[in-house]
Amino acid sequence: MSPRTQKQFEEMRESRRQQIMEAALKMFATEGYGHCSISKLASHAGISKGLMYNYFESKEALLAAIIEHGMNDIMDLFDPDHDGILESDELVVFIRKVFAAMRNHQEYWILFISVILQPGVRELLIDKPVFKYMEQFTTMLLEYFEKKGFEDPYLEVLTLSALIEGFGVLLIYAYPTMQIPDEMLQKYENRIIDMYK
Amino acid sequence: MSPRTQKQFEEMRESRRQQIMEAALKMFATEGYGHCSISKLASHAGISKGLMYNYFESKEALLAAIIEHGMNDIMDLFDPDHDGILESDELVVFIRKVFAAMRNHQEYWILFISVILQPGVRELLIDKPVFKYMEQFTTMLLEYFEKKGFEDPYLEVLTLSALIEGFGVLLIYAYPTMQIPDEMLQKYENRIIDMYK
Amino acid sequence: MSPRTQKQFEEMRESRRQQIMEAALKMFATEGYGHCSISKLASHAGISKGLMYNYFESKEALLAAIIEHGMNDIMDLFDPDHDGILESDELVVFIRKVFAAMRNHQEYWILFISVILQPGVRELLIDKPVFKYMEQFTTMLLEYFEKKGFEDPYLEVLTLSALIEGFGVLLIYAYPTMQIPDEMLQKYENRIIDMYK
Amino acid sequence: MSPRTQKQFEEMRESRRQQIMEAALKMFATEGYGHCSISKLASHAGISKGLMYNYFESKEALLAAIIEHGMNDIMDLFDPDHDGILESDELVVFIRKVFAAMRNHQEYWILFISVILQPGVRELLIDKPVFKYMEQFTTMLLEYFEKKGFEDPYLEVLTLSALIEGFGVLLIYAYPTMQIPDEMLQKYENRIIDMYK
DNA sequence: CATGAATGAGAATTCATTCAT
DNA sequence: AATGAATGAATTCTCATTCAT
Numbered sequence: 043m044s045p046r047t048q049k050q051f052e053e054m055r056e057s058r059r060q061q062i063m064e065a066a067l068k069m070f071a072t073e074g075y076g077h078c079s080i081s082k083l084a085s086h087a088g089i090s091k092g093l094m095y096n097y098f099e100s101k102e103a104l105l106a107a108i109i110e111h112g113m114n115d116i117m118d119l120f121d122p123d124h125d126g127i128l129e130s131d132e133l134v135v136f137i138r139k140v141f142a143a144m145r146n147h148q149e150y151w152i153l154f155i156s157v158i159l160q161p162g163v164r165e166l167l168i169d170k171p172v173f174k175y176m177e178q179f180t181t182m183l184l185e186y187f188e189k190k191g192f193e194d195p196y197l198e199v200l201t202l203s204a205l206i207e208g209f210g211v212l213l214i215y216a217y218p219t220m221q222i223p224d225e226m227l228q229k230y231e232n233r234i235i236d237m238y239k
Numbered sequence: 240m241s242p243r244t245q246k247q248f249e250e251m252r253e254s255r256r257q258q259i260m261e262a263a264l265k266m267f268a269t270e271g272y273g274h275c276s277i278s279k280l281a282s283h284a285g286i287s288k289g290l291m292y293n294y295f296e297s298k299e300a301l302l303a304a305i306i307e308h309g310m311n312d313i314m315d316l317f318d319p320d321h322d323g324i325l326e327s328d329e330l331v332v333f334i335r336k337v338f339a340a341m342r343n344h345q346e347y348w349i350l351f352i353s354v355i356l357q358p359g360v361r362e363l364l365i366d367k368p369v370f371k372y373m374e375q376f377t378t379m380l381l382e383y384f385e386k387k388g389f390e391d392p393y394l395e396v397l398t399l400s401a402l403i404e405g406f407g408v409l410l411i412y413a414y415p416t417m418q419i420p421d422e423m424l425q426k427y428e429n430r431i432i433d434m435y436k
Numbered sequence: 437m438s439p440r441t442q443k444q445f446e447e448m449r450e451s452r453r454q455q456i457m458e459a460a461l462k463m464f465a466t467e468g469y470g471h472c473s474i475s476k477l478a479s480h481a482g483i484s485k486g487l488m489y490n491y492f493e494s495k496e497a498l499l500a501a502i503i504e505h506g507m508n509d510i511m512d513l514f515d516p517d518h519d520g521i522l523e524s525d526e527l528v529v530f531i532r533k534v535f536a537a538m539r540n541h542q543e544y545w546i547l548f549i550s551v552i553l554q555p556g557v558r559e560l561l562i563d564k565p566v567f568k569y570m571e572q573f574t575t576m577l578l579e580y581f582e583k584k585g586f587e588d589p590y591l592e593v594l595t596l597s598a599l600i601e602g603f604g605v606l607l608i609y610a611y612p613t614m615q616i617p618d619e620m621l622q623k624y625e626n627r628i629i630d631m632y633k
Numbered sequence: 634m635s636p637r638t639q640k641q642f643e644e645m646r647e648s649r650r651q652q653i654m655e656a657a658l659k660m661f662a663t664e665g666y667g668h669c670s671i672s673k674l675a676s677h678a679g680i681s682k683g684l685m686y687n688y689f690e691s692k693e694a695l696l697a698a699i700i701e702h703g704m705n706d707i708m709d710l711f712d713p714d715h716d717g718i719l720e721s722d723e724l725v726v727f728i729r730k731v732f733a734a735m736r737n738h739q740e741y742w743i744l745f746i747s748v749i750l751q752p753g754v755r756e757l758l759i760d761k762p763v764f765k766y767m768e769q770f771t772t773m774l775l776e777y778f779e780k781k782g783f784e785d786p787y788l789e790v791l792t793l794s795a796l797i798e799g800f801g802v803l804l805i806y807a808y809p810t811m812q813i814p815d816e817m818l819q820k821y822e823n824r825i826i827d828m829y830k
Numbered sequence: 831c832a833t834g835a836a837t838g839a840g841a842a843t844t845c846a847t848t849c850a851t
Numbered sequence: 852a853a854t855g856a857a858t859g860a861a862t863t864c865t866c867a868t869t870c871a872t
């Protein structure tokens with residue numbers, strides 16, 4: 043009966059936001075961004091169409107929020123103190139982290155790769171911190187391969203990137219019809235690590 | 240009305256079809272399938288909206304035709320007598336063919352890969368004969384690795400597929416800002432071949 | 437709970453109502469009635485959306501209240517004892533009162549006229565008591581011109597009304613870029629009075 | 634059976650455009666711009682919602698087209714050779730033209746005045762030729778009154794403008810409930826002309 | 831064969847109003 | 852009394868597809 047406090051409202055809002063984003067992530071990944079109408083998204087999240095706009099000012103803004111949120115989750119693995127500098131562990135650790143992220147946020151990866159491959163999206167991302175991080179990855183790998191004395195470090199970056207991104211694409215194509223089983227994912231990870239030991 | 244005229248008509252029709260498909264491929268790749276309206280496609284192909292439907296019964300059918308055509312081009316390399324059985328050359332020959340195709344029709348491949356990775360396009364592919372072909376590749380590679388006594392043939396298929404598809408994705412992302420130079424492409428090819436020698 | 441507390445509550449309520457109406461009048465005039473959402477109005481008045489409905493049962497009711505309030509202000513000049521009968525002074529006195537009102541509350545009048553001329557507002561006014569008042573003015577002027585033996589009293593009413601309303605419109609259009617100076621206003625007033633001496 | 638020619642299409646388009654604009658003008662004037670949905674407009678024009686967008690890219694563009702078209706009609710009276718210079722007839726002729734325009738395009742006037750009084754519209758008009766013309770009117774009148782030796786020419790411009798604009802506002806308020814009869818309009822016109830003889 | 835006008839279903843978005851707390 | 856989350860109807864706009872000529 044007593045009015046809700048500021049804090050109660052904030053908590054409600056935050057949990058609703060999460061609920062919407064989770065529902066939307068699932069749908070974007072399975073049906074594709076373009077095929078999800080706000081109506082569908084809202085009813086899957088169990089709310090009204092109008093309320094969506096209370097939380098996200100547009101469908102695009104919802105996508106952006108999901109991408110950013112997911113990216114933050116993942117970057118926490120590589121830059122836990124948020125100083126913008128990637129922890130330069132051994133390559134093996136790096137690869138393990140990438141695959142751990144893939145395993146634990148499979149839907150997110152599918153959405154993410156799916157989105158960044160769309161024409162016209164790169165231009166949108168280019169200002170975003172996400173993009174900075176991606177460049178940092180390249181730089182980090184390059185330096186690593188140089189330091190280790192690889193004959194053609196850039197070629198190695200290319201190969202490793204292809205192995206990772208290519209696998210992502212395979213995931214997209216497989217999902218959700220036939221999941222690539224976790225052991226296979228594990229073996230794939232080890233296979234790559236073996237190449238660089 | 241004479242047979243010859245009849246034939247001329249068919250040739251005109253066929254070349255018009257090609258012209259539409261080329262224009263559409265380019266637009267799908269640069270603007271995204273979902274953002275290309277029939278109107279835009281028609282005007283880029285230099286014909287009227289209505290005429291589009293004379294050549295393709297729907298937007299989806301146009302996309303299907305483009306993909307099938309591209310897929311046929313690829314398949315010609317591996318199944319020249321169209322008997323549905325892939326020539327089981329040595330793996331090295333297979334890989335060389337793939338990269339030769341990439342090199343010789345670089346722009347076409349970039350557009351093509353870019354299109355088939357788009358959401359809304361993947362969903363369409365799944366029911367199509369195209370998809371069968373892709374499974375044949377998998378099967379062929381699988382058999383090859385089994386025959387050669389690889390410990391985990393499926394893992395090898397995964398790895399090789401990722402290396403190829405992942406490279407395609409890198410091409411898309413680089414294009415058109417900075418082309419990956421031919422020598423790098425060559426080196427990458429050799430790098431892969433080395434892995435399987 | 438004591439009478440005094442009761443009275444305080446009422447005073448608070450009344451002053452809150454005024455505060456809302458003032459904020460709304462300004463917004464209606466500057467942004468247009470149709471473009472002002474309850475949300476915007478509430479936040480400009482410094483209260484919550486829900487509370488608006490505690491004070492005014494609808495957006496339309498808020499508008500009606502604003503107009504009625506403004507209209508009462510005017511009517512006080514001409515019908516100070518609120519008996520519904522306009523004081524039939526000499527016309528000169530009437531005109532002087534109109535312009536005195538304009539001069540003394542210039543900004544208010546500009547906002548007010550600006551609001552009542554808006555589409556969507558006019559339609560609302562037609563059923564309201566306000567409209568009765570306006571007809572009374574017409575009647576009063578008509579009787580005056582008849583009594584004075586003007587050849588076509590209705591034509592005179594039309595002319596005088598146009599001179600007054602038209603000037604209001606000029607004020608709106610000039611505001612806020614360039615104020616019409618007070619002397620000009622004075623001269624205009626005299627010009628009209630001269631016409632009827 | 635034979636396909637339509639380019640010219641036939643153009644004629645169809647032009648007549649449809651007129652039909653839509655006429656229907657919309659009537660509705661805008663009677664119901665107010667803000668209260669007319671595209672749906673309503675379309676069904677009053679006897680066409681589908683979608684077709685509206687084939688002819689006008691937005692509701693606002695439709696309004697703009699109507700205003701511009703109407704303004705051109707009216708300006709033809711004052712600048713028949715379209716050289717951007719107003720014919721500087723005697724004042725009497727000018728006033729007669731204004732009232733002729735009001736009489737013959739009554740709905741248009743109502744819409745026009747209604748629109749230019751809306752907050753935020755002036756800013757939109759300011760680049761348009763319409764605005765130039767309106768300034769030219771002021772200048773022309775000012776020069777006229779100066780030449781004729783009026784004591785305070787600017788005051789005269791103000792008075793005449795108020796008489797004209799004020800009458801327009803009265804028209805809006807009267808329309809469509811009770812039309813001001815044509816004879817009254819005629820008398821009003823003569824009344825004004827008498828003032829300046 | 832060729833055109834583009836016409837349709838209508840459906841998408842994104844806005845906003846007055848209600849209501850639980 | 853006060854808040855803002857929640858609703859849903861209405862609105863603007865898009866676009867694949869049909870069809871008369």
